[in-house]
Amino acid sequence: MKRCVRAPDTEPVRPRAVHDLEVFLTDTGQLLTTPLHSLHLSLGARMVPFAGYDMPVQYAAGVLKEHLHTRTRAGLFDVSHMGQVIVKADSGAYADAAAALEKLVPVDILGLKEGRQRYGFFTDENGGILDDLMITNRGDHLLVVVNAACKAADLAHMQAHLAGCSVTLLDDRALIALQGPAAETVLATLAPEVAAMKFMDVRDVALAGAACIVSRSGYSGEDGYEVSVPAAKAEKLARALLAHEACEAIGLGARDSLRLEAGLCLYGNDIDTTTSPIEASLDWAIQKARKAGGEREGGFPGADRILGQLANGTERRRVGLKPEGKAPVRAHAKLFADADGAKEIGEVTSGTFGPSVEGPVAMGYVPTAFASAGTQVFAEVRGKYLPVTVAALPFITPTYKR
Amino acid sequence: MLKFTAEHEWLKLEGDVAIVGITQHAADQLGDLVFVELPEVGATFDKNGEAATVESVKAASDVYCPLAGEIVEINDAITADPALVNSDPQGKGWFFKLKLANVADADELLDEAAYKELIG
DSSP: OOOOOSOOTTOSSOTTOOOGGGGGOOOSSOOBOOTTHHHHHHTTOEEEEETTEEEEEEOTTOHHHHHHHHHHSEEEEEOTTSEEEEEEETTOOHHHHHHHHTTTSSSOOTTOOTTBEEEEEEEOTTSOEEEEEEEEEOSSSEEEEEOGGGHHHHHHHHHHHOTTEEEEEOTTEEEEEEESTTHHHHHHTTOGGGGGOOTTBEEEEEETTEEEEEESOOSSSSSEEEEEEEHHHHHHHHHHHHTSTTEEEOOHHHHHHHHHHTTOOOBTTTBSTTSOTTTTTOGGGSOGGGSTTSTTOOOSTTHHHHHHHHHHOOSEEEEEEEESSSSOOOTTOEEESSTTSOSEEEEEEEEEEETTTTEEEEEEEEEGGGOSTTOEEEEEETTEEEEEEEEOSOSSOOOOOO | OEEEOTTSEEEEEETTEEEEEEOHHHHHHHOSEEEEEOOOTTOEEOTTOEEEEEEESSOEEEEEOSSSEEEEEEOHHHHHOTHHHHHOTTTTTOOEEEEESOGGGGGGSBOHHHHHHHHO
16 A cells, blocks of 8 residues: 555545554455454444554544553553464473574573563564564463564464474464553552563463463553453453553554654564664664674574674664654655755654654664764655754653563 | 535635635544644645645644635644644634635535535
8 A cells, every 4th residue: 555644635634544554454355353343343443454453543532642641541452463472392391492483583582581571573584674573481382472464474484494393373362451650550450469570571360350461561661561361351351451540442543652752663664674683773682692602693594694783883773863843754754964855864764743752753764874862864844854863762761660 | 604625624705815724523533633834924826735734643634725825824823732723623723814816716615514414
């Protein structure tokens, strides 16, 4: 589909304004639904196609208020479209599953403790990013959570390359994110033990009569949880959480502005097969064990290029971009070194108005010489070259419970 | 005289000048606006020229010039506080005043009943 933030000619004020979120729109065939679909409809959600699913982009409050509610109280997000995958070694040993997955990701998975999770990415032979994912040590197996749009490809990739392991999609479970400063209070009303969890801890927890897997993590920059729940019990759990006065349902629109303020990448926008993890400023996600001189140096697709970039640097980097004026600078805006638009240097990959920042925020790729915070560049917006300052990410201060 | 377009703009005609804004329906559908860019006074547009831009958190949308004419006044209050467009789209949230190139052009626009039927 056309990636377009301007109104089409036929519809100057777009009654159903679309956004880059719909870049993964599959415009053929039936849309899939999540176990919370009827809940969304009953809450008056505005539904849009996203990654092949009919998903809520916003509820009655609208994106701006939903965003601010999540930063001040607690927001509940349906992220059931994402893929939850079990990787288990035929031997039954965690170490065998971890060693197998390490061949696909530049992440220390053998060193991941039981009940802990870590961010990572599948790389390709060119050092590009096939998808980003969360990886949990579940004792005798791995739980991997991948993006909805990449789910089928990721499954095939793992099934083809994880020798001696079974790879199973948990398509009978929903995934609910609960984010915001009141998330702990809200979830603890159902299970007080979640209050003791730290950022990136993962536990088995009974919630509203359902056997859930709870992680203390998320995609908003706020403290919070992600809850994997059996599909048949998902709506009951969601309604129990929404019954708390601090908790409101939040759509994909606010999910996008929250993650952008938090400096988190959206696969397909900010990272893809044309960006390496080092260009994407994700060096922090590659642990010492997998770097040059580490115990298990390299050994993942594209390791030569990625480790070479770690040693020698890259030509370009993903950076935060703070427009100096009030106009949002959105994805695909071209970046220039000068105010006349003579020297093009890069492109914005995500951009919006940040409700908590109370101004426009963006991220994109610039040559390394322009990547230091404070450097001024210019973004082309409707034929004008607007001044933009390279900024440290994130734009807000995360409140993770470390 | 109040007129409407199928593109969800309203025009209040006073002689050969029309006050122009977006309808309540458009404001509701767009959601909370966070940025408005207005044309400059003195700018001239053809019918359906891109005269203004409104942005929500989610998206940018054009507001077209509903008839040919010249911008004679703009409402700076909505660039300072875009929320005015949401709270009072057909009053304090007006966009600009347009001196019509041809007043008779307004005859082809929708009246309120026709617009209400259009949006259902």
